[in-house]
Structure formats: C-alpha cells, structure tokens
Amino acid sequence: MSDIIRRDPRTEWIARNRLHPLYESVINANAGEVRGPTGLLRKNPHKVGFIGPNGIKRIDRLKGNGQGAGAVGRGKSSANEPVLALHQIEAPDFYIMVAPDLVGGRLTSHDKDVLGLAHKLCRTYEADERDQGRSSQGAVVAVCFGEMKEESLDLAGVDRLIHLQNDVFEGFAPEARLEAVAQIEQMYQPKHWLFPDSIHGGADLGSRLSARLGERPAVQAWQVDTQNTVCRGASSSIDITRATPRILLLLEECGDAIDETRHEAKALDVDAVEVSAVNIVDHGLMDVDPNAIPLAEAEFILSAGNGIHNWEQFHDAAKALGATEGASRVAVDDGFMPRFRQVGATGTWVTARVYVAVGISGAIQHMQGIGQCDKVVAINTDSGCDMVKRAALSVIGDSEEILEELVKIVNAHKGQVSPEGETLEKGSEHAA
Amino acid sequence: MQPNVISLVSIGRHPQSGRARRSEQDGRALELGLKLSGSHLQVAHAGAYDSTFSGSAEETVLRQYAGMGLKQMTVLKQSSDADVIPSLSHYLESQSAQVVLLGVRAESGESSGMVPYLLAESLGWPIVSRVADIVSIENGEAEVLLALPRGQRRSVTVTLPFIATVDNAAPEPRQTAYGPGQRAQFNAVDTPEVLDELRINWVEAPAKPRPKRLKVIKAKTAAERFKAATAKAQGGSGKVMKNESAQEKAQAIFDLLIEEKVIR
Amino acid sequence: MIFDWLPSVLIAIVLMLAVVGAVRRISLWRAGQPSPVNIISGLMAMPKRYLHDLHHVVERDKYMSRTHVATGGGFVLAMFLVLCVHLFGVDSKLLAWALLASLVMMFTGAIFVFKRRRNPPSRLSKGPWMRLPKSLMTFAVTFFVLTLPAAGILPDGTGNVLLTLVLSALILVSLGEMLFGMTWGGPMKHAFAGALHLAFHRRQERFGGGRSTGLKPADLGVEVHGVSKPTDFKWNQLLGFDACVQCGRCEAMCPAFAAGQPLNPKKLIQDMVVGLAGGTDANYAGSHYPDPQGKGREPGSAKGSPTEVITAGLVDAETLWSCTTCRACVEECPMMIEHVDAIVDMRRFLTMEKGETPNKGAEVLDNIIATDNPNGYAPGSRTNWAADQNLNVMRDVKKAEVLFWVSDGAFDMRSQRILRSFVKLLKAANVDVAILGDEERDSGDVARRLGDDATFQNLAKRNLQTLSQYEFKTIVTTDPHAFHCLRNEYGDFGSDALDNVEVLHHTTYLNRLVQDGKLKLDTFKGGTVTYHDPCYLGRYNGEYEAPRELLRSMGIEVAEMERSGFRSRCCGGGGGAPITDIPGEKRIADMRVEDAKETQADLIAVGCQQCTAMLEGVVEPRPEIRDIAEILVDQLIEEVH
Numbered sequence A: 001m002s003d004i005i006r007r008d009p010r011t012e013w014i015a016r017n018r019l020h021p022l023y024e025s026v027i028n029a030n031a032g033e034v035r036g037p038t039g040l041l042r043k044n045p046h047k048v049g050f051i052g053p054n055g056i057k058r059i060d061r062l063k064g065n066g067q068g069a070g071a072v073g074r075g076k077s078s079a080n081e082p083v084l085a086l087h088q089i090e091a092p093d094f095y096i097m098v099a100p101d102l103v104g105g106r107l108t109s110h111d112k113d114v115l116g117l118a119h120k121l122c123r124t125y126e127a128d129e130r131d132q133g134r135s136s137q138g139a140v141v142a143v144c145f146g147e148m149k150e151e152s153l154d155l156a157g158v159d160r161l162i163h164l165q166n167d168v169f170e171g172f173a174p175e176a177r178l179e180a181v182a183q184i185e186q187m188y189q190p191k192h193w194l195f196p197d198s199i200h201g202g203a204d205l206g207s208r209l210s211a212r213l214g215e216r217p218a219v220q221a222w223q224v225d226t227q228n229t230v231c232r233g234a235s236s237s238i239d240i241t242r243a244t245p246r247i248l249l250l251l252e253e254c255g256d257a258i259d260e261t262r263h264e265a266k267a268l269d270v271d272a273v274e275v276s277a278v279n280i281v282d283h284g285l286m287d288v289d290p291n292a293i294p295l296a297e298a299e300f301i302l303s304a305g306n307g308i309h310n311w312e313q314f315h316d317a318a319k320a321l322g323a324t325e326g327a328s329r330v331a332v333d334d335g336f337m338p339r340f341r342q343v344g345a346t347g348t349w350v351t352a353r354v355y356v357a358v359g360i361s362g363a364i365q366h367m368q369g370i371g372q373c374d375k376v377v378a379i380n381t382d383s384g385c386d387m388v389k390r391a392a393l394s395v396i397g398d399s400e401e402i403l404e405e406l407v408k409i410v411n412a413h414k415g416q417v418s419p420e421g422e423t424l425e426k427g428s429e430h431a432a
Numbered sequence B: 001m002q003p004n005v006i007s008l009v010s011i012g013r014h015p016q017s018g019r020a021r022r023s024e025q026d027g028r029a030l031e032l033g034l035k036l037s038g039s040h041l042q043v044a045h046a047g048a049y050d051s052t053f054s055g056s057a058e059e060t061v062l063r064q065y066a067g068m069g070l071k072q073m074t075v076l077k078q079s080s081d082a083d084v085i086p087s088l089s090h091y092l093e094s095q096s097a098q099v100v101l102l103g104v105r106a107e108s109g110e111s112s113g114m115v116p117y118l119l120a121e122s123l124g125w126p127i128v129s130r131v132a133d134i135v136s137i138e139n140g141e142a143e144v145l146l147a148l149p150r151g152q153r154r155s156v157t158v159t160l161p162f163i164a165t166v167d168n169a170a171p172e173p174r175q176t177a178y179g180p181g182q183r184a185q186f187n188a189v190d191t192p193e194v195l196d197e198l199r200i201n202w203v204e205a206p207a208k209p210r211p212k213r214l215k216v217i218k219a220k221t222a223a224e225r226f227k228a229a230t231a232k233a234q235g236g237s238g239k240v241m242k243n244e245s246a247q248e249k250a251q252a253i254f255d256l257l258i259e260e261k262v263i264r
Numbered sequence C: 001m002i003f004d005w006l007p008s009v010l011i012a013i014v015l016m017l018a019v020v021g022a023v024r025r026i027s028l029w030r031a032g033q034p035s036p037v038n039i040i041s042g043l044m045a046m047p048k049r050y051l052h053d054l055h056h057v058v059e060r061d062k063y064m065s066r067t068h069v070a071t072g073g074g075f076v077l078a079m080f081l082v083l084c085v086h087l088f089g090v091d092s093k094l095l096a097w098a099l100l101a102s103l104v105m106m107f108t109g110a111i112f113v114f115k116r117r118r119n120p121p122s123r124l125s126k127g128p129w130m131r132l133p134k135s136l137m138t139f140a141v142t143f144f145v146l147t148l149p150a151a152g153i154l155p156d157g158t159g160n161v162l163l164t165l166v167l168s169a170l171i172l173v174s175l176g177e178m179l180f181g182m183t184w185g186g187p188m189k190h191a192f193a194g195a196l197h198l199a200f201h202r203r204q205e206r207f208g209g210g211r212s213t214g215l216k217p218a219d220l221g222v223e224v225h226g227v228s229k230p231t232d233f234k235w236n237q238l239l240g241f242d243a244c245v246q247c248g249r250c251e252a253m254c255p256a257f258a259a260g261q262p263l264n265p266k267k268l269i270q271d272m273v274v275g276l277a278g279g280t281d282a283n284y285a286g287s288h289y290p291d292p293q294g295k296g297r298e299p300g301s302a303k304g305s306p307t308e309v310i311t312a313g314l315v316d317a318e319t320l321w322s323c324t325t326c327r328a329c330v331e332e333c334p335m336m337i338e339h340v341d342a343i344v345d346m347r348r349f350l351t352m353e354k355g356e357t358p359n360k361g362a363e364v365l366d367n368i369i370a371t372d373n374p375n376g377y378a379p380g381s382r383t384n385w386a387a388d389q390n391l392n393v394m395r396d397v398k399k400a401e402v403l404f405w406v407s408d409g410a411f412d413m414r415s416q417r418i419l420r421s422f423v424k425l426l427k428a429a430n431v432d433v434a435i436l437g438d439e440e441r442d443s444g445d446v447a448r449r450l451g452d453d454a455t456f457q458n459l460a461k462r463n464l465q466t467l468s469q470y471e472f473k474t475i476v477t478t479d480p481h482a483f484h485c486l487r488n489e490y491g492d493f494g495s496d497a498l499d500n501v502e503v504l505h506h507t508t509y510l511n512r513l514v515q516d517g518k519l520k521l522d523t524f525k526g527g528t529v530t531y532h533d534p535c536y537l538g539r540y541n542g543e544y545e546a547p548r549e550l551l552r553s554m555g556i557e558v559a560e561m562e563r564s565g566f567r568s569r570c571c572g573g574g575g576g577a578p579i580t581d582i583p584g585e586k587r588i589a590d591m592r593v594e595d596a597k598e599t600q601a602d603l604i605a606v607g608c609q610q611c612t613a614m615l616e617g618v619v620e621p622r623p624e625i626r627d628i629a630e631i632l633v634d635q636l637i638e639e640v641h
Ligand SMILES: Cc1cc2nc3c(=O)[nH]c(=O)nc-3n(C[C@H](O)[C@H](O)[C@H](O)COP(=O)(O)OP(=O)(O)OC[C@H]3O[C@@H](n4cnc5c(N)ncnc54)[C@H](O)[C@@H]3O)c2cc1C
Pocket: A304, A305, A306, A307, A308, A309, A327, A328, A329, A330, A331, A342, A343, A344, A345, A346, A347, A348, A358, A359, A360, A361, A362, A363, A364, A365, A366, A369, A379, A380, A381, A382, A385, A397, A398, A399, A400, C578, C589, C613, C614, C615, C616, C617, C618, C619, C620
C-alpha cells in the first residue's frame, strides 16, 4: 500500500455525480477498510459520505438504495476529512457525570443523546457564570465499566473518561458499580449524574445511586434544562414539570448527540473502589435458541402462511437467518405449525422489529397481531394482497425460490464473517 | 421450608382508557408470588382506605388482584399524597419478609420505579430488577432469571432477604375471577404516614406528543438543504419488487435484514 | 286356574316399584335449586303442549312423528286400559276391545321403530335403545293375548299353566321396560320426565309458539357463581336433562360437533344425567365428544355425582367452551331441552369462580372491563369512524326518531363499511337518526356468553342508564348480538329506558323503508346470491323474512343453502367461540362457506358484522361476502332533490 496520498480529482468528481456511469464502481472500489488511529485495519463507521467540492463532508442520502457508500479518494487514511474542532478543557471547574450503557462495549445512540444533553447543560452553566462575570468550565465525564470497544468516545463528547475495568465490574455487577459511582460522587461532587433510562442497566444504576444518596431523581426525563425538567409519568400519559434535580434518568432523544466537535476523552483517576459484601452473583447469560424465545418478545420473526409448500426449507431458512418462527392461522390449522406459533388476533401479538411474512395474505385478524412490528417484509405471489400494502419491502414471487436464494446469500455471508464478528465489506456483491 | 414471600400491588392504569386496572407488572409479581408460595403468599397495598373505599375504583382493582385466588389482602392505610416508603418498609420488616416482589414501575403517579430501590436501601437488602422468573429458593439464596431485551436471560443468585422487581417478560398473571375477588377480606393496617413534600411543587399535565426525531442533516450548502428537503421520508408506502430476478429480490431482503441489524 | 291372579299381581308389583322409582327420581330433581312454576296449570297444559309444541318439532321428521303418535299414543292408552282391565278388573268388553285396538296401534308403531332401528343413523344412541322396539312389541303382544279372554274372543280360562307362566314372564319383561324402566332410568324415562318437563319447563313462554331466548341473569354476590355441580342447576333444568330421548337431532345440527370440536350436545345432556343421578358414562351408547387432539378420554371414564364439580371429571371444560351458543340444538330438540342455558351456567362457574376462560378470554374480559370494548381500544375513539358522517349525537340532540346502536363494529375497519352503508341508506330515506357516540358501550354479549355475568350486568346497567337520558321510539342496530341483548336481555334490570321502544335489526328496519317506498332500488345484476341467516337474528329473534324480502326487492332470487332459516348453520362466531378458539378438525366457517359454495353462489349476503368477519376469514377462493346494507347501498337510486 502506498503511503503517498494523492487526490484524484476525476474520481472525486465522479463520486460527486451520482448520475455518472462509473459512479457505482468508484464508490464501491473504496468502500474498504481504513487504517485506524492504532494502526489496525478497521471499518470506520464514521466514514459514510464523501467529501464535497468545498471540502465539507456530505452524507450520501441514497444509501440503502442498494448502492454502496464509502469514503472517496484513493487515500486510505482520513487525510481528507476535515478535522473537527477540539473542545479542550484544562482544569474543569465542575463535572457532569454520564454513565453510558455501553451495550456490547459500544455507545448506544441513547448514550450519545445523554452525552449531548450533558454538554448542553454544561454550556448553560458556563454561560450563566459568564453572565455573572465569572469564568467556569465544565467537563462531561463518561463513567464506564468493563469491556470497551468504542473508538470514538472523543466524537461523542467525552471530555474525561473514568474507565473501571476491574473483574468485579464485569458482566452484571450492580452492587460493585454502585460502590464505584458512590465513590466517584464523593471524590468529584459532580453537578449532575446522567443515566440513560434504559433496560440496559442505566435505569438500574441510576436508581441505585439515587436511593443511596437519598436524592429524588427525575425519571423518564425528556426535556431538561438547568432549571426545569419535564418527565413522563403515569405510564407516559402525563408530563411532570419539576425543578431539575441532581440525578436524571433520561429518555432517548433527550438531547442531540455531539457531531461538530471533538473532545479529549482524557482519563480521570478514581481511588480503588472497595466492594464489600456482594449479595448478587452473576452466572452469565443463558443460551437462548431463537426459536425458544417467546414469540411476543422475539425481535426477528420469519412467519409462514398458506403460501409455503416446502416446510423443511422454511425451517432451514429460519435457522439460517437466526429468526424465530411464526405462522398464520391457516398454517396452524393445517397442522404444519404448532398453535403457539400463531400470530394474530387469536394467536400472539408480536413486537418484532423485523417481521418477514412468507406466503401470508394479510387478513385483518393476522394484521392485528403485527400492528407493533417496525419493518414488515412480504414474500408473496400476489402483489395485490394486503400484506404487500403493509410491508416496507415486498418481493413478488414464489416463496420457495426466494427463500432458497436468501439462504444462499446468508450462508455466503456467514462464511465471510470474520471470527471477531466483524463483517467484511460486501462491495463485491454489487460489482457483478 | 416455605420462603416468606410478599407481593406488593398498586393501582394500575389502562393505557387506552386511563381507567384503574390491575397493573400488568404487579399482576405478574403476584403471579410469581403465588408460584413461589401458593396460599401462603401475603399481598399488600399501600393506599387510601376510608369511608369512600367501598365501591371505589381502588376497591374494584384490589378485588381484581384478590380474584387471582387470595383469601385476604393487607391494606396499609395511606392518604393519596403520602410517601409510601416508611409505611411499606415498616410493614415488610414487621412481617420478616424474605422475598418481596413488585412491578418495575407503577402505571399511575410518578411511575419513577424508585419505590423498590428506596425500600431496598431503607431495609439494607439487595435488589434485583427486571426479574423474569425465580427458579428456586434454597439455603438462603434464590436463583433468579433476569429479563434482558428480546428474550435474552441472565442468571443470577441473590441472598435472602431481597427485593425483586418483576418484568413484563415474567409469566402472565392468571385470570382474575369475580367470585373469589368479591369474597376476599381486606385487613386494614395503620402505618406511619409521611407526606410527600417534594411532589407538591410539581406541575402535572397530559403528556405532549414528542415529535419523532428526524435524521438531521446539518446542511451547509443550499444544495444540501435542497437534498435534505426532497429526500424520501422513511416509512410511507413500501417498496415492491416484481420483475427482478429471485436472486436480486433475496438480496434486497438480505440488505434490509443487515440494515436492521437482525443478521450480524 | 291357580295362576289367574299372577298377571295382576305382577302388574301391581311393577307398578309399585315404578312409583318408588318415580319418587326417587323426583327427589333427584328436587335436589336442584328452586325455580318457581305453577304445578297445577303446568300439568293441565301438558297434553296440549305435547300435541302442539312438542309435535311441532317432531313433525320435522314425518316418519318419526307418525311412528311416535302410534307408539306413544297407543302405549299411553293401552297402559291406562291395562290398569283398568287387568289390575282393577273392570269387566267391560268395550274396554277390552279398546285395549286391543290400542295395542294394535302400538304394535304397528313399534314395527316402524323397529325398522328405523335396523339401520340407525349415527346420531341415534344404541345400547338399551336398540331393545326398545322389541320391548314395545312384547308389551303389545303379551297384553293382546292376555286381553283376548276379556274381550270374549277366547273363553275365560283359556290356556294352561304354562301359557300363564310364559305370559307372566313376558309381562315382567315388557313392564320392566315400560314401567319400571320409566322411573329407574331406562329408555322409557323420557316419557315420564318428558311429560313433566313439558309441564314444568323453565321457559314457559316457549309454549304456544312463543320465543324465549334471553339468558337468565346470574345471581351475584352468592357463595358460588354459576353451576359447579349438578345440584346447582335449577330443579327443572335437571328434570329437562332427564327428558332427553337421545334422538341426536341436536348432535346432527351442532356446528361444533360437525367441526370435530370436543362437543356433542346429546352427550353433554347425557353427562348431566350421569351427574344428577351419579355414576359413569359407561352405559352411554351414542357418539362421544369428538377428540381431535387424541387426548383419548375412554368411554366410561366420565364420573359424576350430584355434589361433585362437573368439570372435575364429568365434562371437560373444553367441551363447554366449544359451543357457539347458536341454539341450533335447542331449536331442534323435540324435548325442548335448553342446552345453551346449561352451557352458559357452567361457563359462569369457570369464569367467575375459577378464572379459567381459555385462550384470549381473560384478555378480552379485562379489556371489556377497562375500556368497554373487547379489543381494548380507547373508549374516546369509538366515534372516529363517523367523523365524516355528519351524524347527530344524542348528547347534543337529546331526542330522535331512531337511535342507531353502532356496536363495537365501530372500531373495526371492515365493519365500518357496513356502518357507513347503513348510515347512507338512512340518510337517503331521510330518517331522523342519532347515535350515542362515545357514550355507547359494548352490549355485554361476549362477556355474558363467556360466563362473566357480573361484567355483562354492569355494562347493561350502565348502557340502560345512558339510554334512559334520551328520547327515541326505535333502536336499530346492525349487530344481531347487540340486538338480542337489547331486545331480550336488558329487560331484566329494572330500567324503563326501553319501555315502549321498538328494538329492530337493520334488515327489518330497512325492509320497512323499502316497503314504504322510502328507498328506491335498482335491480341487482351480480350473479348468484345466497343468504346466511345469523343465529342471533334468526333462531334468537325469529327474523328470517325481512332480509329475504329485501334481497327480493333488488330482484335477487336467493339460492337457499340446505341449512337455512331456522336450520341455518352458525358461522362459528357466536358465544365467544372465536376467542376461546377450541381446536377441532375443521373450522366452522369453512364448513359454512362450503354450504354456500354448493349453491354456486357468487355472493353470500349476511346481516351481521361478526358473520362477515368469520366468513371472510375463510381462505380464498370463496364467494364474496357482504352485508345486506352494503348490497343495498350499491343498488340505491339516489334521488336528486
Ligand atoms: C375470528 C378469527 C380469528 C382469526 N385469527 C387469526 C389469527 O390469529 N392469525 C391468523 O393468521 N389468522 C387468523 N384468522 C384467519 C385469517 O382470517 C386468514 O384466514 C388467515 O390469516 C389466512 O392465512 P394465510 O395468509 O396464511 O392464507 P391465505 O389467505 O390463503 O394466503 C396465502 C398467501 O400466500 C400466497 N401464496 C400462495 N402460494 C405462494 C407461493 N408459492 N409463494 C409465495 N406466496 C404464495 C398467496 O398469494 C396468498 O397471499 C382468523 C380468522 C377469524 C375469522
């Protein structure tokens, strides 16, 4: 690989012109790996979009239309990306603590919203001080436990980082984590503690800390400034407006994620945390077979109707996709699927994020059961059926044929997945 | 030995009608309690119990809980603006409870979900939240399954006595039967009453709809603004593929599955 | 002759034993709950009820009705005369000849019974019932021979000891069946219990062509709600069970049985008999409950007694939940037994005491309680469908000619098409109409059939309270289930809200408008049309004609299904059956669409949103399904004013 980075105006020009005949090949040719700051080859999730003529990054909105998106320019480094302004804090006068969920070691979008909100609060406090003629600077501190895979803490707004990586904090360790945050509280006396009000641990840890400190938190908060906080209450049917407390458990989209600045993500020290008696012992995650997940909780359902004629293939497809199986009543009535798989008015009301309906016409009683599904995919021979009207994506054709192709693609994809679980770029699929 | 299990129940709120009802999670807490200790289960509710109780919506709801098979139920007398923690923790301590089950969040009022944590703190007991099931209780320890999103489960052990909040993933509460519910007895108990001072200053209003956040593009040029304005909104009517080859169709589905991160 | 006295003594002994049996049987019935009836007038009315009401039903099977008149009439007469001639020794040639004649009549009848029994249809019970024709013939022949001397045909004292002994043995055999068996549980029990059932029927209104279909309110706040054990039934319900002749007509009509769901109304009634008398179903010789899932309940394993919980060993709960409450069995039963009452009574126990409503039952009931509609929609969205309909709401107008009872179809997109069509027709006819809007609540139909009478009564009272605030002459509804509740069941709650109010189904009302010339209709040109009678309109309310007349007014010649009118087959949508959804071998709705396909129909006209939903739930290809209001709207000739 050449280290000399040259701009290629022609390819850049082609990349900017979506109608250019070579556009696709140019885009895809460079959708490759990027050398990360540590020197490892990485896929950089931030490298979506391309650099426009005036050097400003643009996001390709047509992504998802089947065309690959990636960084343009032959250079494999981010040399052409504009460097975002670095938000530097020498000696913070106050702290706002954020304890992100870090699901799978990465910041969730919920975490990023909370970090964004933390900065908004910081700026307001700083401005208030300025109005008083004082100068004061706050730092947003991410309090992180356990494994960390996130590489762009700096871009998410982390000024300071407390990363506790001791064994006692690994996995599910609410008591140890509570001791740690309680100690951090003592050492730094932060202005606020912000937690994502989530099922990933944020709500739990925030509630524990509140109870420990005897402070009344704002829970399910969604509109926050330094004075007042609006919280949802009574199963989200009311808004409670109250003075902003020190501890906040925040809903998603409570703030805007940071996107225009870089931050230092400088480590902050904590004294060794003493974890006394542990009453809760984690025995790890249970192995859950996708097909054993209760239908109502499943996230991804492959559902079979009267239009399935090859049942063996259907079951294989579900296994290959890692999907939970569902069925229409007809498939159940005809004895191909057990009753507890039935989706619909007289079956289960499912909440899957993705629901693939294979050979299901979409009778009203079936539709009732999938009302809460986010993305419905229909595979059906009849383009006029109601399921097609409901679906985000419909493919018209024989279920057997399409499932067969789908299984092939999925198996090929699995073969490409590297041991770390990172996906290789799939640009080649478009090259043909 | 039968563990001493207490389920705490509150007045729920139907999401559509706003009417009082048996709360989803508290019902599950009661169900789990029945599973653990059958007819020995104690059930308590902290709330109003005065001359207006008979025939009130509260009574109806409490009788719905009782209709799951309770002979009696304890009502810790509290006014509606009281802080229930002192009363509840006093009661739990006096009953030498070993397992206390409640819902994650109340369906009415502040719904903060803090009650179990405050009880745990005031009693000095461990708390596990979002329990899907309690598998066994042996040798002063309970084996508990915690509910994680999308059907995942975590197994933990916790020492007795402890507090557990029960997740929606726990087994559904059994049907409530009218007859037993009507015949159940309420034992009203006087407990210390502390006014909830903080709440008095709060302002409550019907929830405002929160606009769904659009994928914001910070447009820096006119062309970008134009593009953002004309970009096809997510949702709307779906895409239909008819004449493409089966391979292309399958590919489109696959891409969507990848984009939705259900295949990794 | 030394043995001359023997026949009379035998008759006397058997008669005494029969009386003992009768007393014992009566005490079994009386173990049930009190239910006031007028004993004297009931007994007096009995013969007429037999000849008129019972025969009205038996008459549907001409063969059987004639046979029964000959056999039954002959026997009753013969028995009376036997007592006169042979027991009390009335010496009259005339009586003896009359006896001979009645015995001949009975014998002739018995021959036809015998013929029917040679190749009995599967609905008939076998076992002891197979020997009945022989017993009948034996009786006739024996007493014929025995009476010959008295009639002067043979000289007195004819025959030797042997003949007397043989005759005596035959007397024992035949009277054992006919008298002893009558009160000790043999096939002839039906005559004894049947006759008394006619006298003491719980729904006296049914006699003389009346109709009584509304369920009776459950007592609330009692020790046990509903029927848990046989003695919780009213005493005359128990008596009714005993009247069953095991003719299996109910079985032949029952849609759940035909679909292979674990219900057979005949067996159910027989199980009730087992329960009230104690014992097992080992002697039952008819078809059992279908067993689609191969749970393998052995015949003879059902055990019960008057004081044991019925669902704990006698009848499976699934049997009770399979019923669609379509009343086809009741309509068909010659003994006027009330299956639906019994089934709902037992469901009340399962729901209100045990909390064991299967499948979606609990959820639906919770929804009804918390939102006044079975699907848990926001009560405030009940009138959303009518946003563009410009309809008066009672709260504003207080008064209207017609109150349109919208029912829960308001929440369902498919049903809304029916509602809109109906509103359009009303507007075309310039009817002064208003709706209750968000003040309307579920009629309680589903809650009641699912056994939750507490919730039904609560809804009924609140609905009546709302209705009493407004003034109207007529209520019209497109939902036969709500129609039935309003018309036949709301009367039990002491409200005057519906006094002098006519409750009508939309087809009846529309038919009036058409006949009055208020609606002008074009001729329908859409192929063959058949009509599905909703049970809650037809059997429950007797309205078979208005929908047909409406169709005719559009020039439609209805291609009738074999099962139509009072014999219409339910679509499977009643009684909460789609909610409890007990598995069978087939779907009732599929069978109904098959019925329709046999008529080559392109369109099934219905008069019920629930029927529409059920029949449209059948996979295509199938005839199109539309409510009559929808068909009418398309043929409406709108006048330009
Ligand atoms: C009271 C009631 C409750 C009900 N409850 C439920 C319920 O809970 N759940 C439920 O699912 N249903 C329920 N139903 C039944 C419902 O109405 C429909 O009958 C049922 O959903 C239809 O199932 P289906 O779509 O699999 O079959 P169909 O309607 O027969 O549809 C089959 C589809 O497959 C397509 N097809 C055929 N061959 C192929 C092929 N080779 N490749 C691809 N596509 C093909 C056809 O175009 C068609 O769209 C209920 C009905 C009633 C009346």
